[in-house]
Amino acid sequence: GENVEQHPSTLSVQEGDSAVIKCTYSDSASNYFPWYKQELGKRPQLIIDIRSNVGEKKDQRIAVTLNKTAKHFSLHITETQPEDSAVYFCAARFTGTASKLTFGTGTRLQVTL
Amino acid sequence: DTAVSQTPKYLVTQMGNDKSIKCEQNLGHDTMYWYKQDSKKFLKIMFSYNNKELIINETVPNRFSPKSPDKAHLNLHINSLELGDSAVYFCASSDVGTGRNSPLHFGNGTRLTVT
Numbered sequence: 010g011e012n013v014e015q016h017p018s019t020l021s022v023q024e025g026d027s028a029v030i031k032c033t034y035s036d037s038a039s040n041y042f043p044w045y046k047q048e049l050g051k052r053p054q055l056i057i058d059i060r061s062n063v064g065e066k067k068d069q070r071i072a073v074t075l076n077k078t079a080k081h082f083s084l085h086i087t088e089t090q091p092e093d094s095a096v097y098f099c100a101a102r103f104t105g106t107a108s109k110l111t112f113g114t115g116t117r118l119q120v121t122l
Numbered sequence: 123d124t125a126v127s128q129t130p131k132y133l134v135t136q137m138g139n140d141k142s143i144k145c146e147q148n149l150g151h152d153t154m155y156w157y158k159q160d161s162k163k164f165l166k167i168m169f170s171y172n173n174k175e176l177i178i179n180e181t182v183p184n185r186f187s188p189k190s191p192d193k194a195h196l197n198l199h200i201n202s203l204e205l206g207d208s209a210v211y212f213c214a215s216s217d218v219g220t221g222r223n224s225p226l227h228f229g230n231g232t233r234l235t236v237t
Contacts, residue, residue, distance in 0.1 A: 043225055043226070045226075047163075051230070052212060052228040052229060052230050052231055053165070053212070053226075053228050054228070055225045055226070055227075096163055098165060109167060109178055110167070110226055111167075112164075112165040112166075114162075114163075114164055115163045115164070115165075117163075
C-alpha cells in the first residue's frame with residue numbers, strides 16, 4: 010500500500026549545525042516528493058520539492074536528495090538557526106493518485122542556542 | 123487576499139452536536155482537500171474533490187459529509203460529534219489537471235474541540 014516512513018521523530022541540533030531528515034516510500038513509481046514545515050500553531054507550508062527525474066535540489070540552506078533505487082529521499086538543512094525549529098513533513102505522490110499526497114509522520118526539529 | 127481560507131479558526135462544541143467548517147480558495151485550483159491532524163501531528167487525508175467531484179474518500183465515518191458547491195469551495199459537515207473528532211482540520215488546494223501537479227496550499231486550520 011501507500012506508505013511513507015519518516016525518521017527521526019525528534020531531532021535536536023545546536024545552532025549552526027546541520028540537520029538531516031530521512032524518508033522512505035513504498036511505491037517505486039512515485040514521482041513527486043515535497044517537504045513541508047509546520048511552525049507551532051500554524052499551517053504546513055511547502056519549503057522545497059523534488060520530482061523523480063531529478064536527484065538533488067538546493068535552495069539556499071535547504072537541499073533535498075532523492076535515491077529512486079533505494080526509494081528514499083532526505084532533507085538537509087545547513088547552518089541551522091532557531092527559526093528553523095518546527096515540525097517537518099515529507100510527502101510522496103503515488104502513481105495513480107494524482108491528487109493525493111501521503112505524508113510522513115513528521116520530525117520535530119529543535120535548534121538550540 | 124488569503125489563498126486558502128477556512129472558518130471558523132476555533133470550534134468548541136459538545137458531543138452529539140452537528141457542526142460545519144467552510145473553506146474557500148482563490149488560487150483558481152481545480153482540486154480541494156480536507157486533511158485531519160491529530161494530537162500526534164499526523165496529517166491524514168480525508169477527502170479530495172476535483173472540479174466539484176469527489177475523487178478521494180479515505181474510509182472516513184459517514185458522519186463526515188463534504189460538499190463542494192463549486193471548485194473554489196469545499197465545506198465539511200460533521201454530524202453527531204464524538205470526542206475522537208477533536209483535531210485540527212486543514213483545508214488545502216492544488217492544481218492537478220493535465221498533470222500539472224502543483225504543490226498543496228493549506229488553509230490556516232480549524233481547531234475542533236469536542237467536550
